[in-house]
Amino acid sequence: xxxxxxxxxxxxxxxxxxxxxxxLGGTFSERSGVVNIALEGIxxxxxxxxxxxxxxxxxxxxxxxxxxxxxxxxxxLLGVVSIHLQGNQVVMGTAxxxxxxxxTSYLLQIIYKRFGxxxxxxxxxxxxxxxxxxxxxxxxxxxxxxxxxxPFVYLAFFAVGLSYYVLFKxxxxxxxxxxxxxxxxxxxxxxxxxxxxYICVLISGALAGIAGASLTVGYTAIFREHMVSGKGFxxxxxxxxxxxxxxGALFACLFFGLADALSIQGSMLGIxxxxxxxxxxxxxxxxxxxxxxxxxxxxxxxxxxxxEKGEN
Amino acid sequence: MxxxxxxxxxxxxxxxxxxxxxIVAGLLVGAILILIAGKSPIIAYTALFQGSFGGVxxxxxxLFKMTPILLTGLSFSIAFRTGLFNIGGEGQFLAGAITAxxxxxxxxxxxxxxxxxxxxxxxxxxxxxxxxxxxxxxxxMGIHEVITTIMxxxxxxxxxxxxxxxxxxxxxxxxxxxxxxxxxxxxxARLTKLKDVFEIFGRSSVxxxxxxxxxxxxxxxxxxxxxxxxxxxxxxxxxxxxxxxGGIKKSKNIIMAMGISxxxxxxxxxxxxxxxxxxxxxxxxxxxxxFDGIAVGLVGGLHPIGNIASSFLFGILSNGARRMQLExxxxxxxxxxxxxxxxxxxxxxxxxIVYKKKKEKEIKREKLRAEQGNEGEVQ
Numbered sequence: 001x002x003x004x005x006x007x008x009x010x011x012x013x014x015x016x017x018x019x020x021x022x023x024l025g026g027t028f029s030e031r032s033g034v035v036n037i038a039l040e041g042i043x044x045x046x047x048x049x050x051x052x053x054x055x056x057x058x059x060x061x062x063x064x065x066x067x068x069x070x071x072x073x074x075x076x077l078l079g080v081v082s083i084h085l086q087g088n089q090v091v092m093g094t095a096x097x098x099x100x101x102x103x104t105s106y107l108l109q110i111i112y113k114r115f116g117x118x119x120x121x122x123x124x125x126x127x128x129x130x131x132x133x134x135x136x137x138x139x140x141x142x143x144x145x146x147x148x149x150x151p152f153v154y155l156a157f158f159a160v161g162l163s164y165y166v167l168f169k170x171x172x173x174x175x176x177x178x179x180x181x182x183x184x185x186x187x188x189x190x191x192x193x194x195x196x197x198y199i200c201v202l203i204s205g206a207l208a209g210i211a212g213a214s215l216t217v218g219y220t221a222i223f224r225e226h227m228v229s230g231k232g233f234x235x236x237x238x239x240x241x242x243x244x245x246x247x248g249a250l251f252a253c254l255f256f257g258l259a260d261a262l263s264i265q266g267s268m269l270g271i272x273x274x275x276x277x278x279x280x281x282x283x284x285x286x287x288x289x290x291x292x293x294x295x296x297x298x299x300x301x302x303x304x305x306x307x308e309k310g311e312n
Numbered sequence: 313m314x315x316x317x318x319x320x321x322x323x324x325x326x327x328x329x330x331x332x333x334x335i336v337a338g339l340l341v342g343a344i345l346i347l348i349a350g351k352s353p354i355i356a357y358t359a360l361f362q363g364s365f366g367g368v369x370x371x372x373x374x375l376f377k378m379t380p381i382l383l384t385g386l387s388f389s390i391a392f393r394t395g396l397f398n399i400g401g402e403g404q405f406l407a408g409a410i411t412a413x414x415x416x417x418x419x420x421x422x423x424x425x426x427x428x429x430x431x432x433x434x435x436x437x438x439x440x441x442x443x444x445x446x447x448x449x450x451x452x453m454g455i456h457e458v459i460t461t462i463m464x465x466x467x468x469x470x471x472x473x474x475x476x477x478x479x480x481x482x483x484x485x486x487x488x489x490x491x492x493x494x495x496x497x498x499x500x501a502r503l504t505k506l507k508d509v510f511e512i513f514g515r516s517s518v519x520x521x522x523x524x525x526x527x528x529x530x531x532x533x534x535x536x537x538x539x540x541x542x543x544x545x546x547x548x549x550x551x552x553x554x555x556x557x558g559g560i561k562k563s564k565n566i567i568m569a570m571g572i573s574x575x576x577x578x579x580x581x582x583x584x585x586x587x588x589x590x591x592x593x594x595x596x597x598x599x600x601x602x603f604d605g606i607a608v609g610l611v612g613g614l615h616p617i618g619n620i621a622s623s624f625l626f627g628i629l630s631n632g633a634r635r636m637q638l639e640x641x642x643x644x645x646x647x648x649x650x651x652x653x654x655x656x657x658x659x660x661x662x663x664x665i666v667y668k669k670k671k672e673k674e675i676k677r678e679k680l681r682a683e684q685g686n687e688g689e690v691q
Contacts, residue, residue, distance in 0.1 A: 037399075037458065077655075087658045090397050090458055094606050095654035102647030109642040110349055229597045230469075233462050240459055276474035283463040287445075290455045299456065 002140060004269060008261050010148030014219065016257025018043070018211040020156040022235030023242065023249040024163045025207030029075075030244055031167060032200035033180040035304040037093035038078050039208045040232025041100030045070040046212020048104040051223040052111065054121045063121075064213045071209020072202050074100065079201040083194055086306035097232075105225055117224040124221035125151050152214040159207065163246040176200055180300035183307040193307050211235065237286040243297045256282040331611050331618075334656035335625065342649040346641055356641050363635025364628040369514030372506060376518040378627030379587065380405075382525040383580035384605025385623050386532050387573045389614040393536070394569035395549040396450070400443060400461025401577040401602025403468030407442040408435035408578025409585045409592050409599075410472045413480055413494050416501035416586070424500050431501060432524070432582055439578015440571040442468060447570025451563035457570070465598055473594045480592075493593035503587040519587035526620060528576060533616040545569055577602060607650050610657045626650065 022039050029036035046067035054063025078096055082089040112118050128136060128147050132154075135146035167173040178186040179196045187193050215231070216223050238256055242248025262271060263278030289297045343353035364374045384401045391398035415434045419427055446460040478484070480494035503520045507513035536542035547555040548565040556562045580601060585592060608626055612618035633646040 035458070037462070081655070081658055085659055088397075090399065091606070091610065091654065091658040094399070094603065095651050095658060098603065098607070098647060098654065099651030102644045102651055106345060106349075106642045106644040106648060109644070226597055230466055233466060236459070237463060274474055274478065276470040276477070279473075280467050280470040283466045287449075287460060287463050287467075290460065291449065291453065304456070304458075 003144065004265075006141065006144035007148060008265050008269070009258075010145050011265065012254065012258040012261035013149060013153050014257075015260045016253040017150070017152045017156045017218070018214045018231055019235045019238055019253040019256060020250055021152075021159060021211035021214060022208045022232055023238040023253055024159055024246055025204035025211065026236055026239040027163065027242075027244055027246055027249055028167075028176070028200045028207070029204035030239065030303050031180045031300055032176045032197045033183060033300060033302040033305060033307070034078070034082055034197055034201050034204075035089045035093070036075075036078065036201070036204055036208075037090055037233075037236065038074065038096035038100075039204075039211075039235050040228060040230070041093075041097035042071045042074045042205055042208035043212040043215070043228045043232045043235075044097075044100040044104055045074050046209035047216045047228060048107065048118075048212070048223050049209075050213035050217045051118050051121060052107075054123070054217050055119070058123065060121065060123050060125050060217045063217045064210060067209040067213035067217075068206045069209070071205040071207070071212065073205070075201050075205025075208070078205075079198050082306065083197045083201070086308060089304055089306075101225075104223070108223070108225070115225075118222050120222045121217070124216075125218050126221060129154070150214075150218045152210075152218040155210075156214075157250075159210075160246050160250045167246060177300070180302055183302050183305075187307075187309070194309065197307075208232070208235075234282050237282050240297050240299075241282070241286045241289045243289075244300060252282075255285075327613065327618075330657065331613065331622070334611065334653045337656045338649040338653035341652045342645050345645050345648060349641055349645075351639065351641050356636050356639060356645075359635045359639045359641075360632030361628070363632040367514070368512045369507075369516040370631070372513040372516030372518040374624070374627040374631045375522045376516060376588070376627075377631045378623045379519070379521045379525050380580045380584045380601045381604045381608050381626055382619060382623035383528060383583065384577050384601050385608030385612055385619040386529055386605075386616060387576035387580065387602075388605045388609035389612065389616065389619055390532060390536070390545070390576065391569055391573035392609060392614050393549045394545045394565060395552055396447075396566060396569055396573070397458050398443065398446075398461055398570065398573045398577075399458055399602075399606070400446060400464050400574070401580075401605045402598035402600070403461070403465035403602070404439040404442050404574040404577035405581040405584075405599060405602050406468045406472045406592075407574075408439040408581030410475055410480070410494075410581075411435045411438035411578070412582035412585045413497065413592055414475075416497045417480065417485070417495055420498045420500055422500075427501055428503070428586070431586060432579060435578045435582030436575040437578070439581065440575035442578070443570045443574020444567060447567040447574075450570070451566040465602070469595065469598050472592060476592055476594045493591045495591065497586065497590045501586065502590060503583070505587075517588055521583035521587040524579070524583055525623075528579065529616045529620050532576075536616065541568075577605070580605075604650075607654050611653060 022043055026036050026039055049070035050063035050067035053066035054060045074096060078092050081087040081092045108118060109115065128149055129151040136142040138146065167176060175186065175191050175196050178191060179193050183193045215227060220227065234256055238249050238252035241252035242250070259278050259281045263275040346353045346356045364370055384405060387401055388398055412431045412435045415431045416427065419430055422430065442464060446457045446464060449455040449460050450457045476494050481490055482488045482495050483490040485495050506518045507516060536546060544560045544565060547558065547560055548562060552562050604626060608619060608623045611625065612622035629646050629649065633643040637643045
């Protein structure tokens with residue numbers, strides 16, 4: 001039995017990892033009041049640029065840094081239009097999603113001179129990290145479970161803890177939440193609403209960028225067109241399902257990751273639910289969460305509303 | 313008389329300047345990317361326009377590309393005008409498409425015109441119903457429609473995949489081998505291709521769906537601007553609270569707008585299936601026509617007639633993309649051009665808003681000055 005279950009759990013963790021990073025990104029952005037449906041597009045950018053730079057430099061970690069930079073730059077576009085110019089955040093998010101897919105496919109053809117996918121990189125971070133290699137020596141669990149985890153899995157859990165600490169235990173986090181709930185009040189007590197929102201959108205871009213890298217450098221070792229296909233939106237769902245809270249988002253992502261793993265390998269456990277319904281689960285569960293069937297999820301009060309400075 | 317012409321021209325310029333600037337910006341960015349690819353933008357754009365205009369058959373193909381996105385553009389526009397952001401066009405499109413397959417297959421013994429009508433209407437109802445889930449949740453519980461419609465897109469995608477595999481598959485209905493798509497619509501359930509009637513359309517795929525789409529645009533114009541219902545919808549979009557004060561029910565408005573919007577997207581799905589693909593295939597991604605509709609709607613100024621123009625433009629772009637690809641230019645340049653156009657459109661709304669706010673501030677300041685002046689006099 002464990003021979004089947006442990007690898008499925010490891011697979012669930014691997015599948016949940018990109019969702020965790022991206023959902024944390026969404027949480028930062030929306031906690032400060034900026035709706036980020038561009039998570040999908042930012043993940044596409046992160047996925048492509050991490051492979052490109054890992055390929056160029058031969059170092060996968062430089063690929064990850066490139067993904068962070070690409071993610072932050074893309075998020076900056078969203079930030080400028082939706083914070084300074086008070087544009088429609090959803091329109092801008094849609095534009096970024098279209099642009100990201102177009103731009104990466106274009107660069108794929110220009111740089112790699114081929115369609116569909118890049119070459120595989122040889123030094124992807126897909127295995128158990130070396131410093132933790134002792135974990136593989138643990139009987140049963142070692143080979144079946146820990147050997148299947150990537151560095152990104154550990155980083156994701158670390159990012160959840162850090163995000164929780166920053167958002168709920170630091171003065172900065174308090175400011176972020178104030179800006180997202182009541183920007184005018186925050187402005188009145190001297191908090192720079194624009195600055196907080198810019199920082200949060202950039203953090204969101206960095207995290208969604210890492211999410212993209214975890215899909216490529218940390219999983220497939222190549223960039224394929226359409227490989228993100230909706231994962232950014234599942235992350236958005238996880239953020240809502242997790243009630244805009246880092247730990248909630250973590251559990252939502254683990255739940256969605258497990259559903260995904262079971263849809264791939266569930267037949268081994270004798271699960272007869274059609275895979276389509278397993279894929280549907282995150283989205284339906286999120287709608288139910290919004291309705292209040294599984295604990296009511298409520299967005300930050302000023303989420304999605306542009307704020308104009310100096311208005312009293 | 314002369315001043316009349318001038319007035320109309322000025323009005324036209326004021327309406328068109330934002331979309332035009334955006335399109336030019338998009339084409340400029342596109343030109344840069346073509347240069348980077350080591351090709352000539354002039355050759356590329358000539359290919360693009362020749363591919364879309366060089367002959368009746370080419371124009372026919374452009375009209376074909378324009379058909380579904382005109383409908384999804386209208387779908388987005390009508391919701392946006394009512395103050396709703398329907399990003400669920402993808403799911404509603406799929407709901408309409410699969411419904412057309414189901415009704416088309418099971419009622420295929422009916423006469424052609426009646427069958428077509430039943431298919432179209434059932435698809436409108438299906439798309440409308442799918443969107444109404446988001447509409448009702450918004451109206452009754454205040455749940456934001458952006459999140460629900462995104463969730464409904466993917467729910468629809470996998471539900472349709474399931475129907476394709478386990479319900480409408482040729483294996484199940486005809487006993488042949490399993491396919492990754494549904495049964496094909498019989499001839500009686502298909503829209504007529506114009507080339508079958510007029511030889512001049514050559515090998516283009518334009519079908520009678522284009523008349524349905526343009527008819528819908530005119531009908532929506534009529535509804536929005538010439539009826540009480542349309543007035544109420546628009547009033548709800550401009551200021552929901554004021555509209556409510558004026559006796560317009562906010563929740564009824566929201567549900568109705570989402571229903572109409574979803575119906576149009578569902579119709580787009582049906583027209584696409586009945587006009588060209590004839591079956592629905594399993595897919596890992598949503599079809600994209602719903603997202604294109606957002607671009608079409610925004611560039612078309614959210615106006616039904618503007619949507620005809622903007623969908624024609626996007627038809628030109630996507631039709632010409634193939635021709636550009638033959639010239640060795642990545643067809644993704646077109647997607648980037650579209651994206652840039654939306655970015656600029658989004659930014660132009662801002663210019664409008666900022667301009668309006670500035671004016672409001674000036675008025676406020678003047679009022680303040682007047683009040684202070686009065687106080688001074690009292691002292």
